[in-house]
Amino acid sequence: MESSKPTVEINGLSFTYPGIDGHPPPGSKPLIDGFSLTLNAGDRCLLVGSNGAGKTTILKILGGKHMVEPHMVRVLGRSAFHDTVLASSGDLCYLGGEWRRDVAFAGFEVPIQMDISAEKMIFGVAGIDPKRRYELIKVLDIDLSWRMHKVSDGQRRRVQICMGLLKPFKVLLLDEITVDLDVLARADLLNFLRKECEERGATIIYATHIFDGLEKWPSHIVYVAHGKLQLAMPMDKVNVVPIGSEACKLLY
Numbered sequence: 001m002e003s004s005k006p007t008v009e010i011n012g013l014s015f016t017y018p019g020i021d022g023h024p025p026p027g028s029k030p031l032i033d034g035f036s037l038t039l040n041a042g043d044r045c046l047l048v049g050s051n052g053a054g055k056t057t058i059l060k061i062l063g064g065k066h067m068v069e070p071h072m073v074r075v076l077g078r079s080a081f082h083d084t085v086l087a088s089s090g091d092l093c094y095l096g097g098e099w100r101r102d103v104a105f106a107g108f109e110v111p112i113q114m115d116i117s118a119e120k121m122i123f124g125v126a127g128i129d130p131k132r133r134y135e136l137i138k139v140l141d142i143d144l145s146w147r148m149h150k151v152s153d154g155q156r157r158r159v160q161i162c163m164g165l166l167k168p169f170k171v172l173l174l175d176e177i178t179v180d181l182d183v184l185a186r187a188d189l190l191n192f193l194r195k196e197c198e199e200r201g202a203t204i205i206y207a208t209h210i211f212d213g214l215e216k217w218p219s220h221i222v223y224v225a226h227g228k229l230q231l232a233m234p235m236d237k238v239n240v241v242p243i244g245s246e247a248c249k250l251l252y
Contacts, residue, residue, distance in 0.1 A: 032058060062080055157179075158185065168202075170201075
């Protein structure tokens with residue numbers, strides 16, 4: 001699906017975690033340094049790199065969780081941090097590691113381990129397209145009778161992902177979200193997400209340090225190391241990566 005404007009724009013992003021005074025400590029080195037990336041509607045971007053490479057920080061900045069200069073990061077043409085409507089409207093959706101602890105249920109933060117059924121959580125969100133809700137339940141193979149304080153980590157993660165995807169998004173940020181899913185569940189979820197991009201023109205950035213089995217999913221790949229962009233290209237151009245480079249070792 002074509003779009004006249006990029007959905008994600010990162011322009012020379014540099015970021016250092018601030019100290020207690022709100023400013024980077026003197027002499028501190030940027031965690032993210034000179035990072036630039038542009039994605040359009042329909043793009044499926046795989047953000048890869050080792051643990052500590054900066055992937056989570058990049059996604060959190062895109063998700064509006066860290067403040068940067070407005071011109072450095074634009075999502076749907078707006079400042080990810082300063083325009084709070086982006087996330088509250090559901091146009092921008094971030095699913096990351098903290099979902100292991102809490103999820104938003106009917107507008108409240110409800111501990112996912114409490115004694116509540118998967119059905120009550122999933123159907124407790126109002127204004128959702130019934131067809132989309134049932135499709136996600138099927139894709140994620142959720143048993144609506146599950147009691148959330150008794151399920152496994154993998155089952156809990158399925159419910160959390162379902163809750164996060166109930167509202168149709170325009171930009172989705174996934175941070176190692178499939179870590180607790182088995183191979184079949186991950187494949188079904190990735191097929192659903194591919195359809196979201198192809199049919200609705202959504203943009204997805206999926207960060208992971210495990211590339212195995214994902215070679216055919218993304219339209220674009222971005223490789224980061226030490227907070228710096230090492231590689232960014234469409235997947236059909238990956239065969240031009242120089243032999244012996246760090247990116248080549250990662251991909252092959």
